[in-house]
Amino acid sequence: MLCKSIVYSVQKSPKPRQLHHMPKAPLPGEPAKPYTLTEIPGPRSEALLNEFSKIQQVGSIQYFGDYQRSVGNYLADIDGNVFLDMFMQLSTLALGYNHRSILGALSCGGNQRVIANRPAIGLFPGLEWPCKIQDTLLQPCVAPKGLPCIFTAMCGACSIEHAIQMAFIKYAERHRRGKDFTEEEKESAPFNKPPGCPELSILSFEGGFHGRTFGALALTHYKYIMKIDIPSLQWPIAPYPHYLYPLDQHEKENKEEDARCLEQRSIPFILDEIQTGGGATGRIWAHEYFELNIPPDIVTFSYKMQASGFYHSPEYMPKQPYRVFNAWMGDPIQILLLEAVLQTIEAEDLLTHVCYVGNYLLCQLNALQHEFSDIISSVRGRGFIIAFDTRCRDMKKKLMHLLRNKGIQVGDCGTKSIRLRPCLIFGEYHADIFLEILRDCLQELAEY
Amino acid sequence: MLCKSIVYSVQKSPKPRQLHHMPKAPLPGEPAKPYTLTEIPGPRSEALLNEFSKIQQVGSIQYFGDYQRSVGNYLADIDGNVFLDMFMQLSTLALGYNHRSILGALSCGGNQRVIANRPAIGLFPGLEWPCKIQDTLLQPCVAPKGLPCIFTAMCGACSIEHAIQMAFIKYAERHRRGKDFTEEEKESAPFNKPPGCPELSILSFEGGFHGRTFGALALTHYKYIMKIDIPSLQWPIAPYPHYLYPLDQHEKENKEEDARCLEQRSIPFILDEIQTGGGATGRIWAHEYFELNIPPDIVTFSYKMQASGFYHSPEYMPKQPYRVFNAWMGDPIQILLLEAVLQTIEAEDLLTHVCYVGNYLLCQLNALQHEFSDIISSVRGRGFIIAFDTRCRDMKKKLMHLLRNKGIQVGDCGTKSIRLRPCLIFGEYHADIFLEILRDCLQELAEY
Numbered sequence: 030m031l032c033k034s035i036v037y038s039v040q041k042s043p044k045p046r047q048l049h050h051m052p053k054a055p056l057p058g059e060p061a062k063p064y065t066l067t068e069i070p071g072p073r074s075e076a077l078l079n080e081f082s083k084i085q086q087v088g089s090i091q092y093f094g095d096y097q098r099s100v101g102n103y104l105a106d107i108d109g110n111v112f113l114d115m116f117m118q119l120s121t122l123a124l125g126y127n128h129r130s131i132l133g134a135l136s137c138g139g140n141q142r143v144i145a146n147r148p149a150i151g152l153f154p155g156l157e158w159p160c161k162i163q164d165t166l167l168q169p170c171v172a173p174k175g176l177p178c179i180f181t182a183m184c185g186a187c188s189i190e191h192a193i194q195m196a197f198i199k200y201a202e203r204h205r206r207g208k209d210f211t212e213e214e215k216e217s218a219p220f221n222k223p224p225g226c227p228e229l230s231i232l233s234f235e236g237g238f239h240g241r242t243f244g245a246l247a248l249t250h251y252k253y254i255m256k257i258d259i260p261s262l263q264w265p266i267a268p269y270p271h272y273l274y275p276l277d278q279h280e281k282e283n284k285e286e287d288a289r290c291l292e293q294r295s296i297p298f299i300l301d302e303i304q305t306g307g308g309a310t311g312r313i314w315a316h317e318y319f320e321l322n323i324p325p326d327i328v329t330f331s332y333k334m335q336a337s338g339f340y341h342s343p344e345y346m347p348k349q350p351y352r353v354f355n356a357w358m359g360d361p362i363q364i365l366l367l368e369a370v371l372q373t374i375e376a377e378d379l380l381t382h383v384c385y386v387g388n389y390l391l392c393q394l395n396a397l398q399h400e401f402s403d404i405i406s407s408v409r410g411r412g413f414i415i416a417f418d419t420r421c422r423d424m425k426k427k428l429m430h431l432l433r434n435k436g437i438q439v440g441d442c443g444t445k446s447i448r449l450r451p452c453l454i455f456g457e458y459h460a461d462i463f464l465e466i467l468r469d470c471l472q473e474l475a476e477y
Numbered sequence: 478m479l480c481k482s483i484v485y486s487v488q489k490s491p492k493p494r495q496l497h498h499m500p501k502a503p504l505p506g507e508p509a510k511p512y513t514l515t516e517i518p519g520p521r522s523e524a525l526l527n528e529f530s531k532i533q534q535v536g537s538i539q540y541f542g543d544y545q546r547s548v549g550n551y552l553a554d555i556d557g558n559v560f561l562d563m564f565m566q567l568s569t570l571a572l573g574y575n576h577r578s579i580l581g582a583l584s585c586g587g588n589q590r591v592i593a594n595r596p597a598i599g600l601f602p603g604l605e606w607p608c609k610i611q612d613t614l615l616q617p618c619v620a621p622k623g624l625p626c627i628f629t630a631m632c633g634a635c636s637i638e639h640a641i642q643m644a645f646i647k648y649a650e651r652h653r654r655g656k657d658f659t660e661e662e663k664e665s666a667p668f669n670k671p672p673g674c675p676e677l678s679i680l681s682f683e684g685g686f687h688g689r690t691f692g693a694l695a696l697t698h699y700k701y702i703m704k705i706d707i708p709s710l711q712w713p714i715a716p717y718p719h720y721l722y723p724l725d726q727h728e729k730e731n732k733e734e735d736a737r738c739l740e741q742r743s744i745p746f747i748l749d750e751i752q753t754g755g756g757a758t759g760r761i762w763a764h765e766y767f768e769l770n771i772p773p774d775i776v777t778f779s780y781k782m783q784a785s786g787f788y789h790s791p792e793y794m795p796k797q798p799y800r801v802f803n804a805w806m807g808d809p810i811q812i813l814l815l816e817a818v819l820q821t822i823e824a825e826d827l828l829t830h831v832c833y834v835g836n837y838l839l840c841q842l843n844a845l846q847h848e849f850s851d852i853i854s855s856v857r858g859r860g861f862i863i864a865f866d867t868r869c870r871d872m873k874k875k876l877m878h879l880l881r882n883k884g885i886q887v888g889d890c891g892t893k894s895i896r897l898r899p900c901l902i903f904g905e906y907h908a909d910i911f912l913e914i915l916r917d918c919l920q921e922l923a924e925y
Contacts, residue, residue, distance in 0.1 A: 081607045088799070093603065096590060099594060142544060153539060153552070162532065187632065201705075218705040221698075221710060226709035250667045254800060257674070343531075352702060356567050
């Protein structure tokens, strides 16, 4: 069973260990505010888009970034515009642009030699690989409780693909009760036929998104444009609770909604934390808030974790090699970047920071929602995973257009929602800039 | 239709542009010969394997590499052994270990800033991205003829996944004859149901391997251990020609075998060049040897190309954005590495070099095959994609064991085959070392 990547548990934050939050000021190198000099996309981005459209579908490209000039929370484009980035490359950049810890890791000669020799990690891992895994993904404060095993991959979709394979393998092993593969299984498997390739399925949530490769896409039930014309699998789909917000004012209704959707099943439980992991919620993993009695069987990661893959419980480890396998099985550079991210999270107490600023942002958005209740509603979130609804699809487009032209980059979500996914060094100072510009835009829409 | 990644056309090589092949000597920094100090894996690798087995299936790991000490064609392990590497990380390292051009690219500060800010390339590509794509993947001497469009991805399996999606989209578009999606298609697609998710299929070759994600695995009909217990799709499987070698002595039989397997079909034609591209055959793409009258519709790449993705013809470009899409859509570091590889291939005329040394190696292997016909047979290949059969699975294991303990790293393949996949800077000098040790091993087996 795959969980939709949204946090939906009780709304409380851990006690801050200390109170040295960042001052209300720009970070070193950051501009004081976002600014735009052109319509977005500007003429240089337009010209480059026009050129690039000959070799690629460019309809998804918003503008071209100038990553040499981008810094901290600010994304510069090639037309001289500078955005306060609250989307951070689909929520994948943990520490914003050109963070000193990331640049430091990449400028180290020893690391460059590690990066230069990308090995097939499943065959010839480097000397430092087990140790680096231990110091990053398996740190006691990082690894999900109860899941001491790891499989690494190149990206999020591959993590999902290999995670569901491991679940199928374990499921079949249980049913085989210690017996070896039969000859019939071995002979039918290369031809995609049962019993070798059995007719098993994964249960996933209505509305969920888990990736775009064939297996991950079969678990995705989001926008039709992602799936239309592509064959799929008749796997079951579970209802997903539709909550009312704010949560503390709708406890009764939401509990009823939970009861409607929840049913305990004795099947492998896979939690997809690709978007929610890496500190985005104010804890390393969103499911730390769930207060589960037993750990999930598998937890996938990617995005802010820089490295991709999944944790799993020891009983899921396949008995034979090459069953869950991949040429690269991840890339050492991803672990070096993760190392820099985790060291910064620790040194700057960024989890406490995310909880604090996330709560501040949610409170202020709730106030705006009351003031502009015709335009926005259902403010919700945890830490830096925040979303709100607009009245309709058209209103969402208008609001995003206004925000972007005033230098705020946010993310699109569903039909009428806007999502905020700032990086972990987003501060109260940046929140205030965003809130002021958002208020201007809402005012403009209200008068319109 | 997916092609099995093996070159099977006529056996002739392009005329060398010049004759300045590398001298018969080690490359700078390389040892004179491979050497082993311990059994393989050595005690340090064994100890680390034992430790690492607690967190991962380690049955596929041969030993741990010391990549700081590896150089050129030589892979050092952590027990002080140094292997002449004729497998090169599953054929993915194009220029061997710690090549100056790769280290040079990684030590450049501007490149480090590009790498530090990995963007969501489908949304906010960097200023330099289109230009870098143009200068690398789309160079006239690099891009496959007739395929000027490109989609980039993180790894080979993802390239296959997105390539088959694009083929399905194009196929459906043709059948729709310019009409828009129907409401029924839009409503059924998120739930995996037809007509939104149609019952279409991909025809792939018996025995082929294309990757380990769900879609790629459904096209893979290789070893059962890759597929057993994992559900699959009832897609059709085409016979693949089983040739007799050497090709020039079996023209008649092989033509009959072709006739048995070939049937022209008016369906999208996808060529998987993930393992064969990047100069491994002595041309950038293996299908350059096929002398096709019309180009394939899609050509996938990864491995030696450093970057992953696929080329496609303009008519395959989806009309709507977000249909073939992915969070990262590749990584700028992969293009920077490809740039270094291509510049080196050009500067050192490595394609000519690969043809020359590949032919030399094939000739010498053919001679050995005559001398030891009880042990090895069916020597075959093109450039640096070479394989031969052993008498049986057991003989293959013995030979690989002997070779490895004398410091030669080769690759496993099928039931009884051994594959050689040296990097592009493998020279006649290295070939001679390999051939001498191989002869010793064959002699030992013959006496046994």
